[in-house]
Amino acid sequence: MNWKGHTLMNKYIFTLLISALGLRVFAQANISPAGPQDKKTVIMGAKLHIGNGQVIENGYLIFDKGKITGVGDATTVRFDFSGSTVINANGKQVYPGFIAPVTNLGLAEYESVKATLDFAEIGTFNPHIRSLVAYNTDSKVPATLRSNGVLMAQITPQGGTISGSSSVVQLDAWNWEDAALRKDDAQHLNWPVTPKPRPGFGSRAAVSEELLKERTQKILFELDQLFAEAKAYAETEKPAVINTRLAAMKHLFDGQQKLFISADAQKDITAAINFAKKYGITPVLVGGEEAYLMIPFLKENNISVVVKQPHALPNSVDDDVNLPYKNAGILANAGINVVVSIDGYWQQRNLPFMAGTVAAWGLDKEKALQTITLNTAKVLGIDKSTGSLENGKDATFFISAGDALDMKGNRVEQAFIQGRSINLDNLHKQLDKKFSAKYASEKK
Template sequence: MNKYILSLLGTALGLNCLAQANISPAPAQDKKVIVMGARLHTGNGKVIENSYLIFEQGKITGLGDATVVRLDPSGSTLINASNKHIYPGFIAPVTNLGLVEISSVKATMDYSEIGELNPHIRALVAYNTDSKVPATIRSNGVLMAQITPQGGTISGSSSVVQLDAWNWEDAAIRTDDALHLNWPVTPKFRGQGSRAGVPSAAELSSRTQNTINQLDQLFAEAKAYAETEKPVVVNGRLAAMKHLFDGTQKLFITANAQKDIISAVKFAKKYNITPVLVEGDEAYLIIPFLKENNISVVVKEPHNLPVMNDDDVNMPYKNAGVLANAGINVSMSLHSYWQLRNLPFMAGTVAAWGLDKEKALQTITLNTAKVLGIDKTAGSLEIGKDATFFISDGDALDMKTNKVEKAFIQGRDINLDNLHKQLDKKFSDKYKAGKQ
């Protein structure tokens, strides 16, 4: 009984805290804006030391070196960003953001469904734009995310959203961009028989192979269904996989051991699909194979311990740099919504462990946009792309200096207030007043 009472109290306190923040989405841009004087990081490796950036109706219409042009600011809003930095909006792939609000309250978790093979599940329709979490991560420059289901062998389809919207329809940038598959894990220990209820390696291998056989059958049926012009019987699960085979939807496969990565890639190639590898702890051991098959890698957060006992203790820090320096397209993932505010600092860690600073920036901007299929409109600051960027008083990849002062999503000047800032002000004011 006490457990249930505590759970109810926790829910009530959580909802009470959430009710304190009331931040409405910004209105559409109605006036041309010129930002002058900032150090502009384009997101594609280039830096403009003293820049100008012009955007109208949500699109970038001009940018370049402010020292060689004369701009007419009449009829425009002029922002002086001297001695500050401009960055493209950071993008968080493979995350359950907006699908869970309070991790200790089951009723607020909507990122996983019952069953193992759920290609028909769409994370987008469960995305909660009223969540108070996105506002906290926007304050560190994360302005877009790939909302991703989790659990099972096939989790369902993700969608890419911008993080300032009234509802999921407004938020969507690219719907059902990818299907997510968790590759069956190959057993790593040996044994002749079961003991104390522990299955043998042979039994585990048999289970793994059975799962792969089920996947093979499902993909074969889905491919045949996709090639059928007018199916006699409508099958929602198979129809949800149709765009894997015409190239308009991507396949993200989570795998870590090198043997599993190779098996997963060969499985996808069998159906003429070039997958995106997620996590890939041992990807650095098979770089030639990944390059040969044109595989992009979404590495998991570098602030982790090594996976194997004999791994280099600093391998999680080095992993992204090793892959990127070898010519592989690398982006960075933080699966848990509560870690996303640290995404830029993860990229900063990668920069400190072997990757050029601007290339590290690309792991959370343009590289990610390419993987998600939104690089024509997002991921870098270029004429014609969305005006989704932010202004920081310091280096956005450095925890000590990151200070986002202004942010725009598709030209809209968004509110950077959030629950954390409100609570900080509340208790700072309390102690400034001398109250205990």
């Protein structure tokens, strides 16, 4: 199915549904994407969190034409401010834009309205599905994320064994073409796991453990066969027959595209990594709940780990109840490149606080910041252009009145994407103003 056509159809269906039911939906003010930067800008006096572990207590940041052109200690240099816009940020803090990995942001709008959910396709093996062309830049959700400093995201399909390819976008754009920072950065594989057998009821017979294992082995066999065919297809200079599924996997084998594998149990992680190695691929592990049990194996194979849901309970009754809080710190302190993520789309606004939790449970504060900035940029292959405040990189960052990894301190006052000063209004702020005014007037 064509994702772009599917998305347009979903929009029409949703509009008709709302009209037919006569539902009242709060309308968000039309927020247009910001225009290009037209003047060199200097930020003075802020505490700069570079994103690579370095902190400058009283710094300056200069950016022009969307790129950072200067960064350093403001007490050691003198400036000629003529022709520049100067932002006094004394007492404030500057951070690189946060990056949300492995999210269906922009592919879903209302969880209770099926027509607005466009993140999964029918079928088991869908490497040819591209999430980017279904990304909805008119969604109300990204504006809420921007208000907490999340300025980029990896838009990721879900479902099946191979879900399809993700792409990295910036969150202030007219359409998906404008939004794209890196197209088709990774394929996403959900490692097949044998489910636990369940008793049958009524006419539905119980499925035995042996049959469940047989089904899993069949999927693994088909997966291996698909990769073998895709590798052979990639090595064929001019295939006689075009196969869109195999063609979509071509760049897994030359390193231009990454393979993200979701697996949690120790045996599944081992099997998944060994499977990828068989085809010359160094995968990125997503989830990895038991990754802390196999740190030497992960380091030996140069595996990065996308830790999911630090705010969670452990799966095993034998685990430390605080293990989900500690997991990222355990891995990062052992020398593994760790990225922090959170499930869902509107939930991404809480991503900074996931990193804050990681910092509170064993990881240095600046290293915790890296788990949602530079570490993520490296895993997504965009670290040459973003992820830290360094010369030559995109001017994608924000100014906060306080600590952006803390719920009380995260007060984003200004944000820039590629040098463009973006609008920080959102639906939540509008509703807050609306009802605050209502109840304030009733008190008089």
